[in-house]
Amino acid sequence: MGMELKSGLLDVLFPPVCIACREPGGSSGFCAQCWSTIQFLDGPLCASCGIPFDVALLEGACCAPCLARPPAFDKARAILRYDDVSRLPILALKHADRLDLVPGFALWLERAGRRLLDSSDLIVPVPLHRGRLWRRRYNQAAELARAGAVLTDVINAFAVS
Ligand SMILES: [Zn+2]
Numbered sequence: 001m002g003m004e005l006k007s008g009l010l011d012v013l014f015p016p017v018c019i020a021c022r023e024p025g026g027s028s029g030f031c032a033q034c035w036s037t038i039q040f041l042d043g044p045l046c047a048s049c050g051i052p053f054d055v056a057l058l059e060g061a062c063c064a065p066c067l068a069r070p071p072a073f074d075k076a077r078a079i080l081r082y083d084d085v086s087r088l089p090i091l092a093l094k095h096a097d098r099l100d101l102v103p104g105f106a107l108w109l110e111r112a113g114r115r116l117l118d119s120s121d122l123i124v125p126v127p128l129h130r131g132r133l134w135r136r137r138y139n140q141a142a143e144l145a146r147a148g149a150v151l152t153d154v155i156n157a158f159a160v161s
């Protein structure tokens with residue numbers, strides 16, 4: 001299937017509506033109203049787990065739980081706060097075959113994780129249990145990893161295996 005035909009078909013199946021409230025006018029993902037409520041986690045945050053801080057602390061500062069009990073990972077980052085608005089596109093990507101959302105999420109992921117990605121050699125998606133993979137038909141983490149690897153110089157581990 002040609003790309004034009006495919007994207008034409010996608011427009012019919014998924015007309016450009018807001019990915020959260022599904023009202024028209026979401027050509028760039030969210031409509032203006034939903035966009036204004038999305039809380040991207042790009043402010044001051046815990047250097048370890050990435051939880052947002054209300055005020056800017058010193059570079060490298062960690063939250064109290066991370067100080068009390070350092071997590072098993074070095075650093076984690078999230079794109080946005082999970083709430084009533086952001087929940088809908090996330091669930092759509094996970095459970096509703098909305099692979100058209102991958103490029104947008106990959107772009108945000110690259111932005112939110114740029115500093116981590118700069119010092120990384122590989123992107124490895126979290127594996128999905130075989131049963132879940134069968135039901136969902138794709139691993140959304142693998143799709144994001146693939147798209148994220150294209151946006152960065154970091155190699156997607158799937159590409160080298
Ligand atoms: Zn909306």
Ligand SMILES: [Zn+2]
Binds near residue numbers: 051
């Ligand atoms: Zn923390």
